[in-house]
Amino acid sequence: MGKTTVAVIGCGRIARNAHLPAFTKMDSIRVKYACDIIPGKAEKLQEDFPIIENTVMDYKVAVNDPEVEAVFVLTPNDLHYTITMDALAAGKHVFCEKPVAINYEKTLEMKQQADKYGKILHIGVCNRYNRSVEILEQMNKDGKFGNIYHVYCSFRSFRAIPGLGGAFTDKKQSGGGVLIDWGIHFFDLILYILGGAKLKNVTCDAYCEMAKDMKSYKYESMWAEDTADIENGVNDVDDYISGYIRTDKASISFNGAWAQNIKEPEMFIDFLGDKGGARLSYGGQFVFTDGATLQSEKSTHEIPNQYLCEDEGFIQSLKTGEKTKGNIDSILESMKLLQALYDSSAQKKELQF
């Protein structure tokens, strides 16, 4: 089969560290364009990844090129909507990084646009391609947990606010903080492993406490520091989040922190079933405890490169027409949940569905 011609929009960390390294291992892809609005950034990426044929600063050049079949949207969150809508209208398939958009309303519009133009819209949910997640999803289908009555997750770090004052901490550009940036991965996995679940009610509190005064925020290292603007930027997003969710299946409780005054990081999901339970270490292995034998066993499978598996799955889906497991249709519920959690916090009350 021939190569699929794609364009990469946004040449930041996820392009450099995840997708371009994956593309170089794939023989099914041709990267006609890399695009970034910062002068020289696409050229620097091209230098390091010669698979890139051309560089541009205006994404519309790439999106309107008839040779381009699919577009990878790897920009800050607020631009996912605009670029994806344009790309779909230009007849391109789209791989859009998570979160789909900065709110649920825009998420639904993007889904409708994909349907209108009959194109595939895949959302970056790399963790669904983690082998542990695939195994746990199957174990749940096979009844190994019995009834999963509760799920608890914790995504907490000591001092890890990214790019303080830049796109990550400006709600207009990001849609939120730790919940939309890290929480989305956790809730997506929970709903995925449960085999979907309908929301009944949610309650949540979001806090912006640790860097209220950006200049006095202390940290040992800051990821995305190149985008920080501590002098003139904005920080109005959640750095701590906590809440409780009832669904037609399990209830879910959670805590998340981009920053906290607790040193020990926690990144796991606990699935509590009446027959068995599992703790999934984020991005890693899991420990399953069998309620009948009282034995615990740690999984030992290889952890494949999730991004490579996901990118290959996307390109393959364009050829077969089969929807990927990250198709927009399967992401709507987790985006609805995220919106409900933010709304509950803003309105300071429990929301019913």
Ligand SMILES: NC(=O)c1ccc[n+]([C@@H]2O[C@H](COP(=O)([O-])OP(=O)(O)OC[C@H]3O[C@@H](n4cnc5c(N)ncnc54)[C@H](O)[C@@H]3O)[C@@H](O)[C@H]2O)c1
């Ligand atoms: N799936 C994952 O595990 C994962 C991991 C990291 C980031 N992400 C997502 O990927 C996206 C990008 O994150 P990042 O960490 O790479 O951010 P980044 O800031 O490092 O990169 C974004 C790039 O987009 C460029 N850009 C902005 N506006 C543009 C425009 N109009 N046209 C072209 N380029 C433009 C910026 O100049 C920047 O180089 C975010 O939505 C983030 O949530 C996903």
